[in-house]
Amino acid sequence: MDTHLLENKIYLLSLDVDKTFLEESDNFSKTLNLLPENDRNKIQKYRNLDDQYRKLCSKLLQFYGISKITGMRLNKIIFKANQLGKPYLDNGRRVEFNMSTGISNVVMALYAAPDFHKIRPIGVDIIDLDEINSLEDIELLHDSFHEKEIILLESLTNIEEARQYACLFWTLKESYSKMLGSGLSTTLADLDYSSVPLPKNNKVYATSMHIKGRDCIVYIKQSTESNCLISVCIWSDNINPEVSELAIKISEVSDYLRTH
Structure with missing residues (x-):
């Protein structure tokens, strides 16, 4: 994927948090040492080893994605x-990107603009479908759901379908707020x-939407293999970028970063 800034394109990169690889020999320390000291220190502050693995994979993917797409050396x-x-x-380098971390996968959405005037913010979110697994979980999120979303959820008689819709609504709201970089200041119920x-x-799946006075494009994918939903949101403003997907193994990322 030596694309080196193919214009007006979204790259959706996913990396499996491969615990088996990281726990083999000294692979964790070797891959950790590929990162700058400041990033290494932040990762090692996490007490939970699974959190360290996820943060490591997220940071590795961040460097890998930027280098691979732009051609920049680390x-x-x-x-x-x-x-x-x-x-x-x-x-x-006319690049906008965003990261999201799930239980067993990390994802990166990266937008390469044709010029500086057409750069657009982008947001991505991943949610594991097991994170919302009951009607009680759905009800706890009602304050974050729009009135029409609640009506739809309450009309569904299949709990599995209701869970999936709740996950869908949540990840779309998250990717929108992450696109803005506004965090909790975004009123999700709006x-x-x-x-x-x-x-x-x-x-x-891609669809255009008009949200709070601006035209957006949202992209959604359900990964049955990873049991998760991934959503991407970007201002459209007369752009209609295609999406290029890439699933990467951590061994590939570490090999690449060692030589770049």
Whole structure:
């Protein structure tokens, strides 16, 4: 995937948090040492080993995605974060990206703009379908759901379908707020996704929406293999980028980063 900034395209990268690989020999320490010291220290502050694995995979994917798409060498990549903690690429290259971490996968959405005037913020979210597994879980989220979403959820007699819709609504709201970089300041209940269908067959479903006075494109995918939903949100504004997906193994990422 040596794309080197193919214009007006969204790249959706996913990386399996492969505990078997990380627990073999000294693979964890070897891959950890591929990162800058500051990132290594942050990861090692997590007491739970599974959290360390997920944070490591997320940071590795972040460097890998930027280098692979832009052609930048690792020592030239500089990340910073805005006031709300949303990371961005400090040295430009017409790239916007966002990260999300699930239980067993991390994902990265990256948008390569044709020029600086057409750069658009992007947000991505992943949710494991088991995170919402009962009617009680759904009811706990009612304060975050739009009135029309609640009506739809309450009309469903199949609990499995209701769970999937609740996960769908939640991940779409998360990707929107992450696109804005607004975090909890976004009133999630104001966002109505009741018209968005459940994605099927492991394919990316795309739809245009008008949200709070702006046109957006949302992309949704259900991964049956990982039992999760992934959503991406980007301002459209006369752009209609296609999505290129790539599932990567951590061994591939570590091999690449060692030589770049």
